[in-house]
Ligand SMILES: [Zn+2]
Ligand SMILES: [Zn+2]
């Protein structure tokens with residue numbers, strides 16, 4: 001995603017375009033991998049100087065709120081963030097490499113028949129679901145991780 005489209009998304013969502021927001025979004029789009037707030041903070045230090053950890057969290061949460069980023073949970077339960085390359089407004093899930101943190105967009109395989117079955121059995125009205133798909137990417141498999 002180009003810096004212009006990041007800026008446009010921020011403006012469309014009523015957020016000011018700041019160097020910090022731009023730099024954080026750019027870092028994650030260029031890497032294509034999930035990073036913890038600590039990693040993001042370290043990587044942005046040369047360009048932006050010192051950032052507090054709470055500030056870094058806030059910036060990443062704001063970007064996640066616009067749909068530019070997604071939150072990813074790793075095996076160690078550490079929350080990290082990654083760029084989301086999905087078409088805006090399209091229901092999707094994320095495929096996360098447990099080796100290197102690479103994140104891809106994947107379609108949804110939760111069938112409507114199952115939703116109806118759940119509703120019938122439980123009396124719930126199903127309004128959504130969350131799913132994170134995990135695996136080893138091609139690079140990591142070749143490296144024998
Ligand atoms: Zn996404
Ligand atoms: Zn990988």
Ligand SMILES: [Zn+2]
Nearest residue numbers: 092108109110
């Ligand atoms: Zn789904």
